Amino acid sequence: MAGRPREFDRDQALRKARDVFWQRGFESTSMSDLVEALGIASARIYAAFGSKEALFREAIELYESGDGAFADAALNEEPSARTAIARMLGEAVELYTQPDRPQGCMVVSSATNCSLDNDGIREWLAEHRRSRTRSIIERLEQAVDSGELPGHTDVRSLGDCYATILHGLSVQARDGIGRSRLLATIPLAMSAFDAAARDRA
Known part of the structure; x- marks a missing residue:
């Protein structure tokens, strides 16, 4: 029986995504880069943030605030x-x-x-x-x-x-x-x- 997916801290995940985008830029950052940095599957990233672009826009808002x-x-x-x-x-x-x-x-x-x-x-x-x-x-x-x-x-x-x-x-x-x-x-x-x-x- 498969275990439940481990919980993750959305705010912490957003901070990690911000730093990846900050370092590599939007277009050069792949979903595999985000999966590696956030430590969660791409499906969970999409579920939590909607899309790569939506995640990026939220990361920019975090940076600017x-x-x-x-x-x-x-x-x-x-x-x-x-x-x-x-x-x-x-x-x-x-x-x-x-x-x-x-x-x-x-x-x-x-x-x-x-x-x-x-x-x-x-x-x-x-x-x-x-x-x-x-x-x-x-x-x-x-x-x-x-x-x-x-x-x-x-x-x-x-x-x-x-x-x-x-x-x-x-x-x-x-x-x-x-x-x-x-x-x-x-x-x-x-x-x-x-x-x-x-x-x-």
């Missing part, structure tokens, strides 16, 4: 835009270079290129990245409203600059650039903000 929540926290909690952006970049480096986690940002690295079959996932993640860019621009707009930046500041270009740097830090970390080198780029990045703040003409 946990490790990846640093950017929203920095932008919302700091009293000035300058300290918010500097904190965001610094905490990005800390996260992206943790030795016990996959390197880089899960949202940036999981699906920059996909086959046509997975184009919906690629676009979904692209919208997540565009949303981050918008949140940076909105924080800079607040800085203009408060007088931290002059009224004529090109907040869209400055926001695009910091989004590019943020996402670039992920790529550099993924390529093995160390924490100290990445942290050393932040004062240079903040010089763009300082230049904008000084330009009162």
Whole structure:
């Protein structure tokens, strides 16, 4: 008589799946990879999460509400835009270079290129990245409203600059650039903000 399937912790399984997707990306992660990492049969994975895509989307939500929540926290909690952006970049480096986690940002690295079959996932993640860019621009707009930046500041270009740097830090970390080198780029990045703040003409 066959024994009952052993119980599994769904939250723990989701965390394991997150790390597999974070390391390998959506398209390169196979069901056999997930079976090995989660330690449960594919049928139980489908029963618990519905599909590989549904599991991936849930894993991204877990990342964004946990490790990846640093950017929203920095932008919302700091009293000035300058300290918010500097904190965001610094905490990005800390996260992206943790030795016990996959390197880089899960949202940036999981699906920059996909086959046509997975184009919906690629676009979904692209919208997540565009949303981050918008949140940076909105924080800079607040800085203009408060007088931290002059009224004529090109907040869209400055926001695009910091989004590019943020996402670039992920790529550099993924390529093995160390924490100290990445942290050393932040004062240079903040010089763009300082230049904008000084330009009162």
